[in-house]
Amino acid sequence: MTKSGTSDTPEKISLAPGERPTxxxxxxxxxxxxxxxxxxxxxxxxxxxxxxxxxxxxxxxxxxxPNRAGVRLRTGRTNVISIVMSTEHDMMNHTARLISSVASALRGTQYHMIITPYFPDEDPMVPIRYIVETGSADGLIINQIEPHDPRVDYLMDHKFPFVTHGRTGACERHAYFDYDNTSYGALAVKALAGRGRKHIAMLAPPKNQTYAQNMIDGATRTAAEFGVRFSVIEGANAHQDNPVIEQAMIPIFKQPDRPDGLIAPSIGGCVTMISTVERMGFVLEQDFDVVAKEAITFLRRFRSGILVVEEDIDQAGNFLARALMHRINAPTEPPMQELDRPDDTAFRAD
Known part of the structure; x- marks a missing residue:
């Protein structure tokens, strides 16, 4: 507020002694x-x-x-949204950045964010059912999406607002934000083939998740187009601990037809693959090349020769927050959906 006829400086407001802010x-x-x-x-x-x-x-x-108990009594809402996430994500991937970007998008709104974790050995439906049955949040953001995800089916059956970071096989029916991992897989193979690499191996995410299947599909089709060999590293996935990845990499690089091109979907997996192979005596950009995807600027500081594709998690978090608020406030309108597509300009050269 400003005083009429004076300056544009906001008028300072204070409460009377003993007055409560209501x-x-x-x-x-x-x-x-x-x-x-x-x-x-x-x-x-x-x-x-x-x-x-x-x-x-x-x-x-x-x-x-606002008094949350009063808000809930008046409106039936909590003004809380929850991000439901597995604890298996290491903090070098995009999890921390995603949480930060969602929180920033909610700043200045009536909504507050909570994190609801679940453990790798726990049924991922447990936190979903708890939130829906107790009404402890107005909406959910979920990730690690599967093509036929029971969490999505449950939330749609209960008409509970949600948005997915990733796509299901029925994604046209719900709100989502996704990175086009099919294009990422294709671009990675194209870049490695362009450097003369003939045998490309990918450390894939868990194969039950949609983005892993998309990434593998894009790489497989593009490898066939360029006439190069493509394989998925068996015995480990990008969400597992370093020792597991190391043990999967060592026998592969002891073979005569070892890979000369590697694809990683995250920072942690990329660092582990490179450090393992380097300890075996192989040299980056001479014996092998690597394409990796990251959400924070790190990899080219680790090794300048890595071909890096940046995933904009700030964009993802902002969209997920807005899409969820839209589902809560306008449930009859079409769900908000966005697919972030990388192209040949995606590789960053710092």
């Missing part, structure tokens, strides 16, 4: 009705932008926080 307080200070204040804080589409900004500024200055 909706009534904001209504008094703004000159608006309590229902209007409530709708402005809820980002209602029929409230003007400048009104929302004025109400939020007052709320911030007086330290207003």
């Amino acid at each position: 909706l009534k307080t904001i209504a008094r200070l703004s000159g608006l009705a309590v229902p209007t204040v409530s709708r402005a804080l809820a980002d209602a589409p029929d409230i003007r932008k400048n009104t929302k900004e004025r109400v939020r500024d007052i709320a911030k200055q007086i330290g207003y926080r």
Whole structure:
């Protein structure tokens, strides 16, 4: 707010001694009705932008926080969204960046974020059922998506708002954001073939997940087009611990027809593959080349010769948050969907 005829500097607002910051307080200070204040804080589409900004500024200055129990009684909502994630993700992949970008997209809205973890040996349906049955969140973000994902079927059957980081076989029916891993697999093989590599091996994500199947499919088809050999490293996947990956790599590179091109879907897997092969005496850019995907700038600082494709997790997190709020607030409208497609300009050369 500004004083008429003076400057554009916002007027400082303070509470009277003993006064609590409530909706009534904001209504008094703004000159608006309590229902209007409530709708402005809820980002209602029929409230003007400048009104929302004025109400939020007052709320911030007086330290207003909604009473969550009261909000739930009045609206049936918690103003909470949950990211449901497996604990098996190491922090060198995109998990931390995704959480940060979702949180940034929710900043300034009525929604707060919680993380609901589940363990690799736990049924991934357990946290989903708990949240839906207890109503402890208004919507969910889930990842590690499978083509026929029981979590998605359950949430759709219960008409519970959700968005997936990845696509199912029925993705046209639900909100999602996905990176085009089919294109990534194809681009990786093309780049390695362009360097004269004849036997390309991929450390794939878990094969039950959609993005792993997409990545393998793109690489397989492109390898056939370029007349090079392609294989998936057996005995390990990109989500497993370093010793498991190391033990899978060593016998492969002891063979006479060892790979001379490697594809990694993440930072951790890439570092483990390169360090394992280098300890065996092989030299990057001479004996082998590597294409890897990362969400944070790291790999070319580790080895400058890595062919790096950057995945924009900030874009993913921002879209996932907006798509979930859209599902919560406009459940009858078509779900928001986006596919991030890399192209030949995707390789970064720092």
